[in-house]
Amino acid sequence: MSTSAPAVRFQSVYKAFIARERAAQPILALEDISFVANPGEFVSLVGPSGCGKSTCLNLVAGLTAPSAGLVEHQGARVSGVNTKVGYITQDDNLLPWRSLVGNVELGLEFRGVPAPERRRRARELIDVVGLIGFEHHYPHELSGGMRKRASIVRTLVYDTDVVLMDEPFGPLDAQTRVILQAELQNLWQRSRPSVLFVTHDLVEAIALSDRIIVFTNRPGTIKREYRVDLPRPRDIFHIHETPGFSDLYDALWADIRAEIGAAHAPVAGERIA
Amino acid sequence: MGLGNGARVTAVGERIALPRPPADAAVRVLEDTLTRRQATLRARRRTVWLARLGILVGVIVAWELSSGTLVRTFFVSRPEAVAARLVEWTLNGDLFWHGQFTLTATFIGYMVGALAAILLAWPLGLMPRAYRVAEPYILLAYSIPAVALGPVFILWFGLELLPKIILAAYFVFFVVFINTVAGFRQVPRGLIDVSLVMGASRAALFRTVILPSAVPYVLAALRATLPAAMIGAVVGEFIASNRGLGYLASAAASEYETDGVIAAAFVMAVIVLALTVLLRPLGRVTRWQRGVDVSEGSL
Amino acid sequence: MTADAAGAVVAGAVDRQRRTVRADRAIVSAGIVGLGVGALLFWQFALGLIIDTRYVSTPLEIARSIVALAADGSLLRNAQATLGEVTIGYLIGVGIGLAGALLLLMSTGGYEILEPYLLAFYSIPKIALAPLLTMWFGLGPTPKVVLAALMVFFIVFINTVAGVRAVDRSLVDVVRVMGARRLTTLRVVLLPAAAPAIAAAIRVTFARAMVGAVLAELIASSEGLGYLVMRASRQFDIASMFAGVVVIASIVMVVNLVIAAAERRLFPWASGTVHG
Numbered sequence: 001m002s003t004s005a006p007a008v009r010f011q012s013v014y015k016a017f018i019a020r021e022r023a024a025q026p027i028l029a030l031e032d033i034s035f036v037a038n039p040g041e042f043v044s045l046v047g048p049s050g051c052g053k054s055t056c057l058n059l060v061a062g063l064t065a066p067s068a069g070l071v072e073h074q075g076a077r078v079s080g081v082n083t084k085v086g087y088i089t090q091d092d093n094l095l096p097w098r099s100l101v102g103n104v105e106l107g108l109e110f111r112g113v114p115a116p117e118r119r120r121r122a123r124e125l126i127d128v129v130g131l132i133g134f135e136h137h138y139p140h141e142l143s144g145g146m147r148k149r150a151s152i153v154r155t156l157v158y159d160t161d162v163v164l165m166d167e168p169f170g171p172l173d174a175q176t177r178v179i180l181q182a183e184l185q186n187l188w189q190r191s192r193p194s195v196l197f198v199t200h201d202l203v204e205a206i207a208l209s210d211r212i213i214v215f216t217n218r219p220g221t222i223k224r225e226y227r228v229d230l231p232r233p234r235d236i237f238h239i240h241e242t243p244g245f246s247d248l249y250d251a252l253w254a255d256i257r258a259e260i261g262a263a264h265a266p267v268a269g270e271r272i273a
Numbered sequence: 274m275g276l277g278n279g280a281r282v283t284a285v286g287e288r289i290a291l292p293r294p295p296a297d298a299a300v301r302v303l304e305d306t307l308t309r310r311q312a313t314l315r316a317r318r319r320t321v322w323l324a325r326l327g328i329l330v331g332v333i334v335a336w337e338l339s340s341g342t343l344v345r346t347f348f349v350s351r352p353e354a355v356a357a358r359l360v361e362w363t364l365n366g367d368l369f370w371h372g373q374f375t376l377t378a379t380f381i382g383y384m385v386g387a388l389a390a391i392l393l394a395w396p397l398g399l400m401p402r403a404y405r406v407a408e409p410y411i412l413l414a415y416s417i418p419a420v421a422l423g424p425v426f427i428l429w430f431g432l433e434l435l436p437k438i439i440l441a442a443y444f445v446f447f448v449v450f451i452n453t454v455a456g457f458r459q460v461p462r463g464l465i466d467v468s469l470v471m472g473a474s475r476a477a478l479f480r481t482v483i484l485p486s487a488v489p490y491v492l493a494a495l496r497a498t499l500p501a502a503m504i505g506a507v508v509g510e511f512i513a514s515n516r517g518l519g520y521l522a523s524a525a526a527s528e529y530e531t532d533g534v535i536a537a538a539f540v541m542a543v544i545v546l547a548l549t550v551l552l553r554p555l556g557r558v559t560r561w562q563r564g565v566d567v568s569e570g571s572l
Numbered sequence: 573m574t575a576d577a578a579g580a581v582v583a584g585a586v587d588r589q590r591r592t593v594r595a596d597r598a599i600v601s602a603g604i605v606g607l608g609v610g611a612l613l614f615w616q617f618a619l620g621l622i623i624d625t626r627y628v629s630t631p632l633e634i635a636r637s638i639v640a641l642a643a644d645g646s647l648l649r650n651a652q653a654t655l656g657e658v659t660i661g662y663l664i665g666v667g668i669g670l671a672g673a674l675l676l677l678m679s680t681g682g683y684e685i686l687e688p689y690l691l692a693f694y695s696i697p698k699i700a701l702a703p704l705l706t707m708w709f710g711l712g713p714t715p716k717v718v719l720a721a722l723m724v725f726f727i728v729f730i731n732t733v734a735g736v737r738a739v740d741r742s743l744v745d746v747v748r749v750m751g752a753r754r755l756t757t758l759r760v761v762l763l764p765a766a767a768p769a770i771a772a773a774i775r776v777t778f779a780r781a782m783v784g785a786v787l788a789e790l791i792a793s794s795e796g797l798g799y800l801v802m803r804a805s806r807q808f809d810i811a812s813m814f815a816g817v818v819v820i821a822s823i824v825m826v827v828n829l830v831i832a833a834a835e836r837r838l839f840p841w842a843s844g845t846v847h848g
Contacts, residue, residue, distance in 0.1 A: 406603035
């Protein structure tokens with residue numbers, strides 16, 4: 001693992017799908033995607049729905065393979081399931097039959113970490129997100145925010161150098177979202193992994209990221225990249241008042257709005273076939 | 274209903290115990306609401322139970338009065354004749370003697386059928402392609418009405434216990450099989466993907482994700498099929514046998530003893546009901562789960 | 573330039589995927605055919621080495637027996653008898669099940685009062701009544717029709733009631749606020765919302781009607797497919813016995829396919845699950 005290699009590198013990546021039904025039309029989800037995420041960098045991917053942002057994460061996790069191009073993790077080509085990254089999916093995907101602590105320990109268990117150490121590391125992170133007292137609750141006994149916290153620490157507990165997050169705060173209410181964003185920033189600063197973070201929420205992207213990559217409509221291409229130079233640690237709760245925030249927000253929103261407008265224009269389907 | 278009531282009481286109680294004590298007027302409103310609600314619920318429950326009891330008594334009385342007047346006694350017998358027959362069978366030991374054969378066939382058939390189904394469904398549930406190959410034949414076998422095979426089994430295995438066991442097992446097999454396969458196949462893709470990325474080996478994936486996810490389906494099927502096993506055994510006894518509860522019923526029918534037929538049907542119904550109630554906890558054995566439905570009924 | 577590159581990528585991906593899907597389908601189809609043919613060949617030629625053919629017959633003999641039964645008209649006659657009983661019993665069961673459910677749903681508190689009886693009657697094996705029915709109605713078609721109807725009635729009844737009761741309360745409240753009365757609510761909201769559950773119940777019950785009729789025929793009858801099987805069994809004519817079983821299973825399968833197709837046409841939006 002050389003320090004010079006980027007944590008994640010996309011080089012001219014294309015991804016095409018065809019649904020299983022007989023007459024299904026092929027869909028080009030990603031077109032000529034090239035970008036890198038550097039070690040310790042927090043990168044957000046934003047763009048209209050269906051633009052292939054989540055597909056990018058699946059490619060890094062090795063759950064799907066590119067149709068053309070190269071996806072690298074720590075300088076090595078990703079082929080097959082990539083167990084060296086952490087993946088926090090949109091659904092919390094907690095195992096319903098395991099208690100909170102059992103779920104948090106899961107990755108360590110798969111990695112053969114002995115039980116006492118597992119327990120210690122799990123408890124430590126459960127404590128950081130304030131869930132002590134709920135360790136033995138089952139997922140259906142926890143609130144949405146608690147489950148989300150659990151799914152985040154479950155991935156962070158085994159310390160990967162890259163963490164993928166797919167709209168982790170999507171279904172939460174506005175207050176819980178902001179609180180969890182602040183908690184995520186704290187957790188991230190403890191071990192500083194590279195993060196690829198997919199979101200629809202521009203405020204969230206600005207508040208958390210070092211860099212924001214804007215995708216176009218399907219087929220997803222990279223429209224623009226923005227560097228977020230706001231100093232860290234950031235005050236997530238008052239991020240709106242930070243100097244420089246509104247300019248960045250306006251620029252991002254102008255890009256996105258153009259894409260949403262394009263989606264409704266009649267030419268949208270043109271490039272698919 | 275009782276549960277809903279209890280929950281409401283606590284809710285009101287919590288309200289009263291707010292940090293800031295509510296004004297007297299508010300307390301009165303809360304208490305009034307509570308007492309009124311309890312009174313309505315109590316009255317409603319009383320009416321319902323009285324109506325239920327009324328129906329039961331009404332049916333028995335109507336049966337008694339109409340027998341021999343509106344309907345010939347041959348068709349419906351009389352309540353006291355059926356009761357007398359039940360007492361007679363209990364006292365002379367017929368009930369237990371015949372019951373033991375039916376129940377033995379039921380339980381052995383149940384275990385054989387369930388075990389065979391799980392052992393076959395396990396590999397097929399984990400190998401999607403093998404399952405797709407087997408699927409049309411399983412559906413084919415499933416659409417053979419089990420009763421039509423009764424004579425086949427009797428011919429093959431004689432008049433003793435064995436054909437009844439096989440019929441009982443056959444009644445159990447498909448429901449358990451289909452639900453077990455479904456249990457293995459329905460594991461959410463997301464759970465599997467996340468576990469794989471976390472580094473789960475094949476064995477670990479099976480142990481921690483697939484098996485626990487399938488167990489509720491299997492248990493629900495096991496719960497639903499014990500009565501079916503009994504029905505299988507009884508069908509076997511109807512078709513050909515010289516003992517068992519099914520024989521008791523068909524023997525009475527061939528003698529035109531209506532009270533005996535009704536009494537035997539009553540006993541079977543009670544046993545099936547008892548088995549259903551007995552296995553009800555099987556559906557929810559653990560704290561984490563919320564129960565699974567099996568789409569298959571009693572025959 | 574990018575448009576060309578993208579086109580090539582899509583074409584390549586599509587091609588690869590099509591090839592995998594085609595290969596996969598070919599393997600499965602070959603497996604299905606192979607398994608079926610293999611089993612038939614085994615039965616025809618090898619099973620006799622293990623078990624006396626007198627007990628298991630052979631596929632060819634069974635086919636021959638089906639042809640013979642068809643030729644002398646007894647197959648058609650008995651199939652007609654059974655189908656008649658099943659169809660009438662099925663229609664009666666569905667009709668009474670629906671009507672009873674509607675009556676119960678329109679009454680106030682009716683469900684609550686009847687609930688324990690419904691549950692008890694639901695779990696009672698209807699098959700246990702077969703001897704009673706043959707005793708009452710003799711050898712003719714009546715006991716078969718009644719048992720078929722009984723097997724169907726309750727599933728339709730309970731699924732209709734359960735389906736309607738499972739409809740989202742707020743849906744009902746909305747039309748109530750708009751001024752709908754009880755009957756209108758039932759017609760406009762409750763029944764359409766429950767339709768998939770009801771339709772699924774109606775679909776799965778045909779096989780049950782067949783079970784009821786065939787069982788009654790096995791116990792006591794002078795015609796019908798169950799009678800055919802039973803007679804063959806008494807004469808130790810294994811081939812005819814299997815011929816009867818094959819015909820019964822085929823009827824159930826064909827009718828199931830027809831009903832399922834009709835259901836998909838009528839309720840394209842729904843794939844209901846059945847309770848019971």
